[in-house]
Amino acid sequence: MAERRVKVESEVGLHARPAALFVEAASKASGNVTVSKDGSAPVSAKSILAIMGLDVRNGDEIVITADGDDADALLDRLAEIANAG
Amino acid sequence: MLRGVGVSSGVGYAPALRLSRSIPEPPADARHDGDADAEIQRATSAMEETALDLTARGERVGGAAREVLAAQALMARDPALADDVKRRVGEGATAARAVSEAMAVYRDMLASAGEYLAARVADLDDVRDRVVARLLGVPVPGIPESATPFVLVAGDLAPADTAMLDPERVVAFVTREGGPTSHTAILARSLGLPAVVACAGADAIDDGTRLLVDGMTGEVVLEPATEAVRAARATAAARDAAAAESTGPGRTSDGHAVPLLANIGGPQDLPAALDNGAEGVGLYRTEFLFLDRADAPGHEEQVAAYRAVLEAFPGGKVVVRTLDSGADKPLAFLPAPGAEPNPALGERGLRMMRRHPRTLESQLAALAEAQRGTDAQLHVMAPMVTDVEDAEWFAAAAATAGIEHAGIMIEVPAAALRARHLARSVDFFSIGTNDLTQYTCAADREVGGLSRFQDPWQPAVLELVAATATAAQQAGRPCGVCGEAAADPVLACVLVGLGVTTLSMGATALPMVRAALARTSLAQCREAAQAALEARTVAEAVSSARSHLPGLADLGL
Numbered sequence: 001m002a003e004r005r006v007k008v009e010s011e012v013g014l015h016a017r018p019a020a021l022f023v024e025a026a027s028k029a030s031g032n033v034t035v036s037k038d039g040s041a042p043v044s045a046k047s048i049l050a051i052m053g054l055d056v057r058n059g060d061e062i063v064i065t066a067d068g069d070d071a072d073a074l075l076d077r078l079a080e081i082a083n084a085g
Numbered sequence: 086m087l088r089g090v091g092v093s094s095g096v097g098y099a100p101a102l103r104l105s106r107s108i109p110e111p112p113a114d115a116r117h118d119g120d121a122d123a124e125i126q127r128a129t130s131a132m133e134e135t136a137l138d139l140t141a142r143g144e145r146v147g148g149a150a151r152e153v154l155a156a157q158a159l160m161a162r163d164p165a166l167a168d169d170v171k172r173r174v175g176e177g178a179t180a181a182r183a184v185s186e187a188m189a190v191y192r193d194m195l196a197s198a199g200e201y202l203a204a205r206v207a208d209l210d211d212v213r214d215r216v217v218a219r220l221l222g223v224p225v226p227g228i229p230e231s232a233t234p235f236v237l238v239a240g241d242l243a244p245a246d247t248a249m250l251d252p253e254r255v256v257a258f259v260t261r262e263g264g265p266t267s268h269t270a271i272l273a274r275s276l277g278l279p280a281v282v283a284c285a286g287a288d289a290i291d292d293g294t295r296l297l298v299d300g301m302t303g304e305v306v307l308e309p310a311t312e313a314v315r316a317a318r319a320t321a322a323a324r325d326a327a328a329a330e331s332t333g334p335g336r337t338s339d340g341h342a343v344p345l346l347a348n349i350g351g352p353q354d355l356p357a358a359l360d361n362g363a364e365g366v367g368l369y370r371t372e373f374l375f376l377d378r379a380d381a382p383g384h385e386e387q388v389a390a391y392r393a394v395l396e397a398f399p400g401g402k403v404v405v406r407t408l409d410s411g412a413d414k415p416l417a418f419l420p421a422p423g424a425e426p427n428p429a430l431g432e433r434g435l436r437m438m439r440r441h442p443r444t445l446e447s448q449l450a451a452l453a454e455a456q457r458g459t460d461a462q463l464h465v466m467a468p469m470v471t472d473v474e475d476a477e478w479f480a481a482a483a484a485t486a487g488i489e490h491a492g493i494m495i496e497v498p499a500a501a502l503r504a505r506h507l508a509r510s511v512d513f514f515s516i517g518t519n520d521l522t523q524y525t526c527a528a529d530r531e532v533g534g535l536s537r538f539q540d541p542w543q544p545a546v547l548e549l550v551a552a553t554a555t556a557a558q559q560a561g562r563p564c565g566v567c568g569e570a571a572a573d574p575v576l577a578c579v580l581v582g583l584g585v586t587t588l589s590m591g592a593t594a595l596p597m598v599r600a601a602l603a604r605t606s607l608a609q610c611r612e613a614a615q616a617a618l619e620a621r622t623v624a625e626a627v628s629s630a631r632s633h634l635p636g637l638a639d640l641g642l
Contacts, residue, residue, distance in 0.1 A: 019156070020152070024159070043165075044164065044165055046164050046165075047163050047165035049160060049166055049195075050165050052195055052202065053191065055202070059420065
């Protein structure tokens with residue numbers, strides 16, 4: 001399982017458009033993808049409601065994990081989304 | 086007669102049809118017949134159909150509503166939600182009950198995050214209603230079907246509703262909630278339909294009641310007499326004709342010039358400003374160039390966005406407001422120094438710039454460069470200025486950058502009360518009536534229940550406008566108004582009578598304000614202003630001002 005720690009630079013955090021893009025990207029993966037904030041219990045990155053519920057704001061630090069063959073490429077993409085927008 | 090806030094002008098007359106939103110709550114003891122797999126299949130299908138429907142609506146509307154609808158489709162397809170629904174059905178609940186309960190869990194979670202996620206809670210409620218309606222076999226909430234024209238009456242309109250609107254059938258909107266910037270208002274203006282929002286009595290309107298809606302005055306007449314409909318339509322036609330005839334620079338009937346300017350958020354708003362005859366820009370909200378981004382735009386990008394606007398008004402005045410961040414407009418690269426219990430009273434506008442002087446310097450440098458080689462008259466002003474020290478600090482920063490005309494916005498009562506002192510430090514004033522009203526009446530703009538105090542007709546607000554305009558006049562400085570107040574044709578005449586020298590507003594309001602001024606002399610404006618100042622209440626201020634503005638009567642204003 002691959003893991004990535006990301007400081008969220010997106011202006012609106014993981015809400016609105018970045019949240020939707022994040023979930024859409026995670027949903028394409030075959031394996032499990034999770035997100036946690038401040039050491040909270042990890043939630044599924046494929047669930048828009050769970051992601052919104054984490055209430056990740058600009059400047060928060062999150063930990064994203066993914067398993068499967070393309071885990072690293074996926075984590076790159078997810079980190080990119082969390083830092084754009 | 087009911088009264089709300091007119092947010093999109095025009096007159097509409099037709100029977101009312103209510104947008105149905107009342108989806109029954111599946112009872113807590115609703116159990117299925119034992120075939121859990123079949124019931125899970127029903128729930129899954131209803132959620133998938135809802136997602137497909139929301140996506141299709143999004144494709145139809147495009148724009149910002151499309152993003153909202155795409156996010157709602159993701160909610161309907163949410164795998165965590167689906168697992169929860171399956172579990173509940175497995176325990177015996179019907180599909181509708183299981184969806185309702187599972188959604189409630191997430192709703193509570195989002196609602197506990199406070200105001201920040203309030204709009205998402207409403208989006209989730211809408212998804213829940215749609216899925217449950219399918220499962221219960223009741224109509225999915227949305228625009229009522231009708232073969233004949235109707236007035237749409239609702240609590241509020243959601244983005245999903247708007248995709249199904251047939252402008253051929255809907256002649257006007259009336260909603261219980263909403264304000265000038267609500268989704269309903271924006272939609273109505275884009276479709277050119279009359280709309281009245283924040284209409285407290287809207288819930289009591291029954292289907293089929295014939296309604297006469299005036300989107301200019303905010304009046305909604307139930308079962309009007311034939312004559313009233315005829316008169317309202319004639320008035321609307323007279324307004325349209327007056328607006329169409331009003332061309333050229335803004336002036337009173339006796340030739341007193343009042344430049345009419347546009348409020349814009351960027352170059353994309355220029356076509357509408359030019360189409361409606363703006364003589365320049367009275368408020369360029371530059372924070373719109375910076376929203377939704379993690380870092381400040383670079384020098385070249387800023388120069389291009391400013392120059393495009395300056396070049397559109399050769400010889401005209403372009404008033405640029407420096408970054409107004411904080412409170413309701415947070416910018417990622419300018420975080421508030423700490424949690425603020427009252428953001429409207431916190432680090433915003435110039436206060437934020439004084440914490441981040443580099444950001445202001447780079448903006449002023451880009452503005453100075455943008456002006457080189459254009460012949461527009463660039464004016465730059467700071468928002469949320471409180472005292473002389475603020476004003477002098479900004480004037481010095483602007484002078485250092487080579488900006489010739491530096492001014493300040495008057496939004497804080499302290500600044501209005503001391504305008505005669507501030508006038509010595511800066512070149513011009515621009516009164517932001519929305520915030521001046523908020524701070525004068527101590528009523529947060531974002532709180533819907535306080536609309537009585539969010540009215541620029543409050544005599545206390547007019548008193549501060551008068552003090553500011555008089556101080557500016559005595560110092561030989563221009564004093565504009567760039568808030569919603571300038572867009573109200575009656576109030577615009579009163580503002581001119583109080584001594585305001587330019588009016589700036591959303592572009593679509595320009596023709597009507599131009600027409601109102603053209604039918605009124607400067608003396609009448611002054612009499613109306615005096616009458617409004619003497620009034621004891623908002624209603625009295627409006628009616629006594631009107632009585633001194635006879636030229637507006639045949640426009641029904």
